[in-house]
Amino acid sequence: MFSRPEDAGFLPVAQLASLVAKLIALGYRCLGPGVEQGAIVMRELDTPDAIPRGLQAEQAPGRYRLTRDPHNRYFAWANGPQAIKPLAFAPTESLWRVERDTAGALRFCAVLPETPLQAIIGVRACDLAALALQDAHFLREGRADAHYAERRERLFLVAVQCAEPAATCLCASTGDGPTPTTGYDIALAELADGFVAVAGSAKGAAVLNDLNLSPATLQQIETAQKQGEDAAAAQTRSLPSRNLRDALMSRLEHPRWDEVATRCLACGNCVAVCPTCFCHAETDEPALDGQSSEHARIWDSCFGEAHGHLHGFNVRPDIRSRYRQWLTHKLATWHDQFGRSGCVGCGRCIAWCPAGIDLTEEVAALTDQCSAS
Amino acid sequence: MHKPIDAGPPHAATVVACTQESPTIFTLQLRLDDEAVRQAYRFAPGQFNMLYLYGVGEVPISVMSDPEERGMIGHTVRALGRVTHGLAALGPGDKVGLRGPFGRGWPLQEMGGCDVVLVTGGLGCAPAVSVIHYVLRRRERFGKLVIIQGVKHAEDLIWREQYDGWARLPNTQVLVAADQGSTSWPWHVGHVTDLLDLAQFNPARAVAMMCGPEGMMRAAAVSLLTRALPETHLFLSMERNMHCAVGRCGHCQFGGAFVCRDGPVFGWSEVRDLLAHRGY
Numbered sequence: 041m042f043s044r045p046e047d048a049g050f051l052p053v054a055q056l057a058s059l060v061a062k063l064i065a066l067g068y069r070c071l072g073p074g075v076e077q078g079a080i081v082m083r084e085l086d087t088p089d090a091i092p093r094g095l096q097a098e099q100a101p102g103r104y105r106l107t108r109d110p111h112n113r114y115f116a117w118a119n120g121p122q123a124i125k126p127l128a129f130a131p132t133e134s135l136w137r138v139e140r141d142t143a144g145a146l147r148f149c150a151v152l153p154e155t156p157l158q159a160i161i162g163v164r165a166c167d168l169a170a171l172a173l174q175d176a177h178f179l180r181e182g183r184a185d186a187h188y189a190e191r192r193e194r195l196f197l198v199a200v201q202c203a204e205p206a207a208t209c210l211c212a213s214t215g216d217g218p219t220p221t222t223g224y225d226i227a228l229a230e231l232a233d234g235f236v237a238v239a240g241s242a243k244g245a246a247v248l249n250d251l252n253l254s255p256a257t258l259q260q261i262e263t264a265q266k267q268g269e270d271a272a273a274a275q276t277r278s279l280p281s282r283n284l285r286d287a288l289m290s291r292l293e294h295p296r297w298d299e300v301a302t303r304c305l306a307c308g309n310c311v312a313v314c315p316t317c318f319c320h321a322e323t324d325e326p327a328l329d330g331q332s333s334e335h336a337r338i339w340d341s342c343f344g345e346a347h348g349h350l351h352g353f354n355v356r357p358d359i360r361s362r363y364r365q366w367l368t369h370k371l372a373t374w375h376d377q378f379g380r381s382g383c384v385g386c387g388r389c390i391a392w393c394p395a396g397i398d399l400t401e402e403v404a405a406l407t408d409q410c411s412a413s
Numbered sequence: 414m415h416k417p418i419d420a421g422p423p424h425a426a427t428v429v430a431c432t433q434e435s436p437t438i439f440t441l442q443l444r445l446d447d448e449a450v451r452q453a454y455r456f457a458p459g460q461f462n463m464l465y466l467y468g469v470g471e472v473p474i475s476v477m478s479d480p481e482e483r484g485m486i487g488h489t490v491r492a493l494g495r496v497t498h499g500l501a502a503l504g505p506g507d508k509v510g511l512r513g514p515f516g517r518g519w520p521l522q523e524m525g526g527c528d529v530v531l532v533t534g535g536l537g538c539a540p541a542v543s544v545i546h547y548v549l550r551r552r553e554r555f556g557k558l559v560i561i562q563g564v565k566h567a568e569d570l571i572w573r574e575q576y577d578g579w580a581r582l583p584n585t586q587v588l589v590a591a592d593q594g595s596t597s598w599p600w601h602v603g604h605v606t607d608l609l610d611l612a613q614f615n616p617a618r619a620v621a622m623m624c625g626p627e628g629m630m631r632a633a634a635v636s637l638l639t640r641a642l643p644e645t646h647l648f649l650s651m652e653r654n655m656h657c658a659v660g661r662c663g664h665c666q667f668g669g670a671f672v673c674r675d676g677p678v679f680g681w682s683e684v685r686d687l688l689a690h691r692g693y
Contacts, residue, residue, distance in 0.1 A: 135422075
């Protein structure tokens with residue numbers, strides 16, 4: 041976000057609300073951080089000044105606690121359980137419906153979502169990288185998903201640089217953060233008295249232009265740049281930066297899969313919070329009057345019993361094979377599908393795992409064992 | 414800007430005929446209701462359709478009819494789950510939804526001049542039947558046709574008359590086996606792989622296509638490759654859970670492949686390594 045320092049503006053702290061107000065005035069439903077049940081969630085900002093201040097998210101395997109930020113910043117919490125994914129890939133939605141008349145004739149019709157313009161304030165570099173992967177999946181050339189496309193086109197993304205990574209963050213090792221580099225409409229870097237603000241799209245530039253920001257000083261830009269570098273250096277977890285495909289796919293019978301299966305509850309929390317997981321089930325919901333039925337999709341998890349269901353048997357009957365499916369898809373076969381790993385380093389699967397399973401530890405155990413043998 | 418292509422909704426189709434093939438297996442002949450949709454519909458042997466039962470859901474079913482026979486689309490189904498049990502109860506005139514065809518079928522066009530060896534197990538014979546139709550319509554373009562089918566119990570064998578009929582055709586060999594025979598069972602009792610030694614074909618100029626339980630296909634592949642069939646001439650049809658059929662819902666992933674989109678037919682070398690691992 042600092043490649044063109046001459047284009048960077050400075051948004052004083054007091055003017056953050058005017059950015060929100062501007063987006064609301066442009067017709068956007070504005071979402072931003074809020075606190076619910078002890079965690080940061082993205083919720084509708086009813087008023088421009090509704091963004092909470094002075095919170096940090098302390099995270100560890102199986103642990104997430106909000107604490108006070110001594111510097112009283114707006115975006116010192118690294119992340120919450122969800123950010124952009126539910127806004128583009130809806131957790132549940134109707135795909136088509138069918139009407140049946142009394143003679144039994146069927147009439148099928150597509151159902152397209154009615155989607156408002158939505159702006160989301162406070163997304164992270166990892167979230168943007170994940171969105172790019174969701175785009176690659178759902179907007180595949182020649183076979184774009186109409187529902188996803190409809191929502192995606194109406195999104196306005198205000199990213200913020202992470203200056204305060206959680207202990208679960210590993211975006212520096214995956215190359216996806218902590219400073220946003222692409223995929224945003226506006227990116228902010230929070231300093232003590234305001235934000236260095238840059239536009240990443242024409243839409244973003246128009247909004248910033250209307251705010252009449254003064255240019256950011258070189259010193260402000262350098263400070264922002266430096267805090268991004270410090271945040272990267274402060275990360276304590278990492279994945280090997282090399283392509284893990286062959287390393288993992290050659291260890292499909294490694295005893296560690298059995299070991300992790302004794303700890304994994306197959307609850308699917310990791311999948312639910314993962315910003316790149318795209319599996320969904322399709323289900324039918326017939327109306328009680330017997331005259332119509334909705335065909336809907338709902339987020340699904342490869343840890344669930346039904347995921348590998350095939351007539352009469354289950355392809356992945358045990359937790360060992362399900363955890364292996366999840367991890368090898370994310371870190372190995374994702375390379376075959378999308379040309380990169382499916383992990384963007386957000387660390388959510390570590391924090392939100394009730395058993396505290398840490399994928400970086402699993403990868404280390406799976407790959408070290410082999411280099412030793 | 415982004416148009417749904419074939420992810421749904423389905424097209425309405427009418428059941429024209431249903432045939433009970435065995436106590437649990439039945440064949441539905443379907444006709445798409447819309448004239449333009451019907452005219453446009455083409456499939457390649459090995460591809461599948463999603464069949465929708467009102468209010469219950471969709472299932473992927475391979476097309477078993479003759480690809481040249483326009484207007485009628487045949488599916489042979491085993492009643493096992495909620496949708497297929499419901500489909501089994503349908504009769505002529507009943508309505509279903511149909512979308513497809515999906516996936517990559519058998520590579521028949523590139524295999525002219527070859528002997529064709531079909532190794533199928535159980536209901537794996539259904540996706541192979543359209544290959545048989547295809548080859549028989551173009552008999553001069555292919556060498557020998559070897560049809561090998563195995564079932565668990567003798568009473569599971571469907572299409573007995575067809576197997577008898579194909580066996581009488583020139584240049585065609587039919588070999589059938591049941592793990593458990595019965596008093597009137599005229600064929601081999603044992604594994605389908607036992608029959609491969611009896612199959613007469615020129616391995617250097619043959620293409621083999623397999624569909625059935627993965628254990629059976631693995632054993633058959635070993636046997637065929639031992640007979641010096643080139644690995645590039647060995648194909649199999651895979652089966653996985655499928656909801657969307659367009660490579661989106663993620664259920665059918667097999668390694669990096671989406672079986673619905675990149676398969677269901679794969680070259681042996683594409684799946685060989687992963688097939689060895691239970692739970693993939």
